[in-house]
Amino acid sequence: SLVYLNGEYVRLGDAKVSVLDRGFIFGDGIYEVVPAYGRKPFRMDSHLARLERSLKAIGIKLDMSRADWEKLVRDMLVRASSDDAMVYIQVTRGVAKRDHAFPAKAPKPTVFCMVSPFKRPAAAAREQGLSTVSMPDVRWLHCEIKSVSLLGNVLAKQHAVEAGVDEVIQFRDGFLSEGSSCNIWVVKNGTVLGPVRDNLILEGIRYGFIEELARAAGVPFESRRISREEVEQADELMLTSATKEVLPIVSLDGKPVGNGKPGPVYARLRAGYDKAIAAL
Ligand code: PMP
Numbered sequence: 001s002l003v004y005l006n007g008e009y010v011r012l013g014d015a016k017v018s019v020l021d022r023g024f025i026f027g028d029g030i031y032e033v034v035p036a037y038g039r040k041p042f043r044m045d046s047h048l049a050r051l052e053r054s055l056k057a058i059g060i061k062l063d064m065s066r067a068d069w070e071k072l073v074r075d076m077l078v079r080a081s082s083d084d085a086m087v088y089i090q091v092t093r094g095v096a097k098r099d100h101a102f103p104a105k106a107p108k109p110t111v112f113c114m115v116s117p118f119k120r121p122a123a124a125a126r127e128q129g130l131s132t133v134s135m136p137d138v139r140w141l142h143c144e145i146k147s148v149s150l151l152g153n154v155l156a157k158q159h160a161v162e163a164g165v166d167e168v169i170q171f172r173d174g175f176l177s178e179g180s181s182c183n184i185w186v187v188k189n190g191t192v193l194g195p196v197r198d199n200l201i202l203e204g205i206r207y208g209f210i211e212e213l214a215r216a217a218g219v220p221f222e223s224r225r226i227s228r229e230e231v232e233q234a235d236e237l238m239l240t241s242a243t244k245e246v247l248p249i250v251s252l253d254g255k256p257v258g259n260g261k262p263g264p265v266y267a268r269l270r271a272g273y274d275k276a277i278a279a280l
Contacts, residue, residue, distance in 0.1 A: 002079055004072060004113035009079075012114065021110055023092030026100070027149030029110070030054035031090040035118060035242040038084070039077045040280045042242075044070065046205045051089060054146045059102065060093055060109050072113055082117035086243065089113045090148060121247055126270065129250030129262045130166035130239070134228070135159055137170035137177045137200070144199045156180035167239060169231065169252060176226040177201050179239055184249075185210060187236035187265045191220040206240035213272035219265055236263035246273050 002009045005017070022028035032051040035042045048069045055062060064072075069089075076087045094107030139152035157180035160168045169184055170177045176195050178184055183204040186193040192214045197203045214221040231237065235258045237249035246269050248262035 001081055001115070003115075004076065004111070006108075006111055015112070017110055017112070018095045020095045020098065021092055022094060022096060022107075023090070023110060023148055025098055027147065027151075028058070029090060029092030029148045030058060030060070030146050031088065031148050032146060033242050034073055034087040034089070036073075036077050036080070036085045036087060037277050037280055039080065041073055041077065041087070042277065042280065043205050043209065044073060046208065048073075050146060050203075050205065051091075055091060057142075057145045058093075058147070060091060061106065062091065062109050062111070064111070076113055076115040080115045080117070084118040084120060085115050086118045087113065087115050092148070118243065121244055125166075125244075125247050127262065129248035131164075131251045132167045132169050132179075132237075132249050133160060133163045133165050133253055134231075135168050135170055137172040139170075141199055143177070143201050144197075144203060146202055153180050165251075167249070169237075169249075171228050171231075172200055174228050176228070176231050179241075182239040182241035182244055183207055183210075184231075185238040185240065186226055186231055186234045187238070187263060188230065188234055190235075190265065191222055192265060192269075193226055193230070194221070194223050195226055196223055204240055205242065206246065209273075209276075210240055210246065210269060213269045213276075217268045217272060219268065234258065236265055238266050238269070246270055 003012050003015045005015045032047055034044055034047045048066055073087050077085060090112045092110045094109045096103040096107045156168045167179045176184060178201045195201055211221050237257045238246055239249060240246045248266040250257050250260050
């Protein structure tokens with residue numbers, strides 16, 4: 001399939017970037033993932049707003065307007081090999097002689113975009129839920145930037161794989177942060193709790209969406225610091241991401257969450273999520 005690289009559509013195998021690209025050398029870049037259902041982008045505005053925030057956060061200037069990004073996403077979806085698809089966008093600072101500081105004269109940023117088939121979460125995950133283990137969050141303190149420097153997240157996900165579970169739940173100084181590539185939600189006494197949207201987590205595009213779904217379902221919602229004890233004593237745990245949508249977590253460190261089955265609040269949010277997709 002064709003990918004977009006610096007203004008051109010080329011075959012994936014022909015898309016080449018210099019070894020001096022600062023994305024390769026330093027992880028000096030950002031990315032975004034926009035999900036689409038039936039070739040229609042889901043919450044594209046929020047995704048593109050976050051893309052622009054990430055670029056601004058690391059000082060990359062590009063002459064791409066919001067309309068240009070939208071057009072790129074829509075062009076990719078026309079080319080997608082499946083109706084449900086993920087549009088991946090990556091921008092790095094560009095190619096320059098290796099030096100940590102930003103190049104005095106800003107290079108042309110490298111802009112890459114590809115589209116891949118999106119396999120929605122399987123019935124088993126939705127109905128039986130996921131297993132997790134806890135681990136300390138040892139990542140840096142700018143987790144709010146959707147950076148391609150993902151080594152901390154890669155090692156966290158590998159920790160889950162080696163523990164034989166689906167995902168990790170990370171804690172920073174005894175408080176919930178997030179998963180390796182998803183946000184984590186706690187349900188206690190009928191209220192949905194999400195960690196504070198600060199520099200310690202990436203605010204998923206599903207963060208605001210879960211808040212909306214909860215309110216629409218009449219479920220109280222609160223953003224605040226959540227202790228490890230509260231996570232361990234949760235009635236329900238859930239995770240969200242573009243690829244996982246919303247899924248129930250039924251075990252943590254080998255112990256059941258609540259009664260060990262997907263809970264009623266999950267069921268309501270899941271129903272709202274499916275309804276929003278169907279209404280696209
Ligand atoms: N946290 C991290 C670290 C992530 O990589 C992601 C994205 N996969 C999320 C949270 C969830 O963000 P979104 O809902 O936008 O997919």
